[in-house]
Amino acid sequence: MHALYDRLKALFPVGEFTEQRSNLAFVTLPGAYLRPALLHLRDREGFTHLVLLTAVDWIEQGQFQLTYLLSNRAENRDIGLRVMLPRLGTVMASIHDLWPTAATYQRELREMFGIDFPDSPGVYEEFILEGWNDIPPYRRDFDTLQYAQDSYAQRPGRETRDPESHMKQQLYPGKG
Amino acid sequence: MAFEWIKIPYALLTLFIVVNYGMLLGALMQKIAARVGRRHGVPIWQNYADLIKNYGLRTSITHGVMFYLGPVFRLSGGVGLLLFVPTIYGSEMFSNLSFAGDLILALYFVFFGTLGMALGAGESGHPHAAIGVSRGLAQVTAAELPFALAVFAVALQYQTLSITDIVAAQQGGVENWTLFTNPLAVAAAMLAFLGSMMRPPFDVVLAPQEIPIGPPTEYHSSYLALMQTNRAIFPIAKIVVYMNLFFGGAATWPVFFLKVFCIYLVSVFVGVVFPRFRVEQSIRWFLVWAVPLGVLAILLV
Amino acid sequence: MKRDPMHFIKPELMPRKVKGPDGVEFEVEPLRDYFCDAPPTVQHGAYLKIVEDFFNWARAQSLWILGFGTGCGAIEMRPLMTPRFDAYRYGIQWRPTARQANLLVISGYLSTKTLKRAIRAYEQMQNPKYVVGLGSCTINGGMYWDSYNTIKCLDQYLPVDLYITGCMPRPEALLQGFEDLKKLIRAGQAEGANRYAENFTWYKANQKQVIHDWDMPDYNW
Numbered sequence: 001m002h003a004l005y006d007r008l009k010a011l012f013p014v015g016e017f018t019e020q021r022s023n024l025a026f027v028t029l030p031g032a033y034l035r036p037a038l039l040h041l042r043d044r045e046g047f048t049h050l051v052l053l054t055a056v057d058w059i060e061q062g063q064f065q066l067t068y069l070l071s072n073r074a075e076n077r078d079i080g081l082r083v084m085l086p087r088l089g090t091v092m093a094s095i096h097d098l099w100p101t102a103a104t105y106q107r108e109l110r111e112m113f114g115i116d117f118p119d120s121p122g123v124y125e126e127f128i129l130e131g132w133n134d135i136p137p138y139r140r141d142f143d144t145l146q147y148a149q150d151s152y153a154q155r156p157g158r159e160t161r162d163p164e165s166h167m168k169q170q171l172y173p174g175k176g
Numbered sequence: 177m178a179f180e181w182i183k184i185p186y187a188l189l190t191l192f193i194v195v196n197y198g199m200l201l202g203a204l205m206q207k208i209a210a211r212v213g214r215r216h217g218v219p220i221w222q223n224y225a226d227l228i229k230n231y232g233l234r235t236s237i238t239h240g241v242m243f244y245l246g247p248v249f250r251l252s253g254g255v256g257l258l259l260f261v262p263t264i265y266g267s268e269m270f271s272n273l274s275f276a277g278d279l280i281l282a283l284y285f286v287f288f289g290t291l292g293m294a295l296g297a298g299e300s301g302h303p304h305a306a307i308g309v310s311r312g313l314a315q316v317t318a319a320e321l322p323f324a325l326a327v328f329a330v331a332l333q334y335q336t337l338s339i340t341d342i343v344a345a346q347q348g349g350v351e352n353w354t355l356f357t358n359p360l361a362v363a364a365a366m367l368a369f370l371g372s373m374m375r376p377p378f379d380v381v382l383a384p385q386e387i388p389i390g391p392p393t394e395y396h397s398s399y400l401a402l403m404q405t406n407r408a409i410f411p412i413a414k415i416v417v418y419m420n421l422f423f424g425g426a427a428t429w430p431v432f433f434l435k436v437f438c439i440y441l442v443s444v445f446v447g448v449v450f451p452r453f454r455v456e457q458s459i460r461w462f463l464v465w466a467v468p469l470g471v472l473a474i475l476l477v
Numbered sequence: 478m479k480r481d482p483m484h485f486i487k488p489e490l491m492p493r494k495v496k497g498p499d500g501v502e503f504e505v506e507p508l509r510d511y512f513c514d515a516p517p518t519v520q521h522g523a524y525l526k527i528v529e530d531f532f533n534w535a536r537a538q539s540l541w542i543l544g545f546g547t548g549c550g551a552i553e554m555r556p557l558m559t560p561r562f563d564a565y566r567y568g569i570q571w572r573p574t575a576r577q578a579n580l581l582v583i584s585g586y587l588s589t590k591t592l593k594r595a596i597r598a599y600e601q602m603q604n605p606k607y608v609v610g611l612g613s614c615t616i617n618g619g620m621y622w623d624s625y626n627t628i629k630c631l632d633q634y635l636p637v638d639l640y641i642t643g644c645m646p647r648p649e650a651l652l653q654g655f656e657d658l659k660k661l662i663r664a665g666q667a668e669g670a671n672r673y674a675e676n677f678t679w680y681k682a683n684q685k686q687v688i689h690d691w692d693m694p695d696y697n698w
Contacts, residue, residue, distance in 0.1 A: 128590070129626065130590045130689075130690045131689030148623050152629045152687060155616065155618075155629065217563075218565050218566065218570075222539070229538070233603045234603070304574075392577075394576055
């Protein structure tokens with residue numbers, strides 16, 4: 001994967017490189033260079049399959065990380081492109097014309113993280129949530145528990161136990 | 177000949193016997209099919225419980241006049257078929273309302289129920305019902321073709337359109353049955369029989385796993401109960417026609433029960449062995465295998 | 478990010494002008510025209526107790542389950558059809574349409590999106606009808622207790638006759654649950670449909686509280 005990284009470095013201003021396994025690596029690069037890099041990887045390097053497009057919320061740094069994971073089936077190796085975006089008013093160029101499946105991922109990201117992909121087809125339609133009226137639920141500043149307690153009627157009397165200590169108590173009482 | 181009023185209670189008695197026999201036989205056949213899959217299957221009285229429950233539902237909704245009439249047509253198709261065909265040969269009590277030209281009427285009644293169903297299901301407005309009915313009509317029409325050919329062959333063979341006369345001609349031993357005097361016609365008719373019994377491999381129209389349950393998608397409570405009653409009567413009535421035309425009829429009730437059971441078992445036997453056909457497959461199957469047999473039967477007579 | 482409720486109405490459900498095949502223009506208001514919007518009423522049983530008992534026996538003997546798996550618990554219903562458990566011998570069958578079914582099994586967690594469909598399915602069933610909540614998710618949220626899109630307490634939204642506990646309940650537990658439901662039906666205590674009709678406004682208020690995009694009539698037959 002290092003050879004691939006060197007070839008990429010010659011073409012694009014790529015950043016941090018992480019090699020997870022001998023056939024899986026991640027590269028950070030600026031959002032403006034994402035599209036040429038994807039095209040290069042798809043058409044020249046044989047990474048023809050978009051495995052997934054997902055996001056990570058780095059709330060402490062005030063950034064979203066988009067991960068485009070590509071796969072080269074012939075050589076059985078994967079590469080992930082990381083794009084860091086500001087958390088406020090996140091907008092990203094759509095890649096649905098490179099891989100049609102990306103439109104679905106982008107629709108989901110807009111709904112769950114609020115990341116906007118203006119040109120993606122159907123991106124403003126509801127994907128999984130229907131009638132959602134709060135901030136996107138996968139953002140880390142969304143308090144799931146608080147929302148659940150506010151929105152849904154709860155049945156009183158629910159208690160939570162630590163499985164390990166509870167089972168110890170049940171199976172071996174009096175042994176600490 | 178003056179009409180004998182006593183025929184009406186006799187016909188109702190026939191109907192009563194046939195309904196109960198049909199309900200029990202239907203459950204028994206379900207049990208047999210279940211045993212093939214190593215299950216116990218439904219209790220033998222299951223059909224009664226279903227029927228009572230459906231009549232006992234407290235609410236029902238309608239989609240219009242034809243929605244009411246659909247099940248009624250269907251039921252009258254089954255009852256009519258039964259009543260215009262002599263159930264027990266030579267019995268004054270159970271020859272019902274049969275008359276000289278009843279063979280044509282029987283053919284008509286076989287189709288009548290399906291047409292009524294089409295009207296009712298169309299009125300229900302559910303897309304599944306409309307799709308189901310068009311599939312059902314296509315398949316029943318294809319299955320009806322060889323049956324009609326076989327019936328014509330038999331009518332030509334005996335030179336009569338009266339079912340009673342056809343049964344009479346087959347008396348006097350097994351070798352006189354149409355099954356042995358005209359095997360081609362019987363073969364064509366039996367293939368058609370498989371298609372009209374709504375069992376696999378030809379049950380794509382009504383199968384719950386397909387376009388959900390087909391024509392009766394919207395039917396419930398009393399409407400569905402009427403159709404269930406018909407489900408009990410219609411196969412038996414149809415088998416009675418087959419029994420009279422091809423298998424020598426029945427002179428007593430025990431013989432009737434036995435023959436009906438055996439003929440019914442043919443379709444169940446085929447059903448548990450073979451998987452389901454799609455509609456266009458089954459139509460092709462009827463046209464390729466059953467219709468030529470029917471044509472041949474007519475030509476050879 | 479609060480949005481106007483009309484925002485959720487789908488375009489095909491908006492009131493609009495339609496041109497018929499004969500060239501005549503007419504106005505349609507789908508929510509009013511296409512649905513029968515009458516609230517359910519309390520239905521009384523047969524006048525004679527013995528007749529009603531007889532009907533209840535038949536109802537207990539013929540439980541038709543709506544084939545609608547709302548969550549992962551549906552995977553535990555499939556084995557009931559197989560030779561090993563064979564629920565058919567207890568008079569339990571599956572029907573593919575809500576019209577013919579009289580038992581709705583809420584199998585596991587219910588997201589608000591599925592709840593909307595479950596309500597529609599339930600309302601299309603005919604009185605008397607029964608609801609069985611399956612698994613701990615329907616009772617108190619189970620492992621989805623802090624989830625943002627699953628309801629925690631099913632009997633706030635639908636009249637539940639019986640809960641079957643477990644995560645997941647085994648098919649044996651399901652069979653036992655259905656047997657208990659039969660006892661309730663035979664005793665004439667499974668009147669969930671009438672409870673739903675009596676407390677209709679309460680149920681509707683609860684449902685609308687969690688379903689934000691209510692784009693259907695209050696009651697759809």
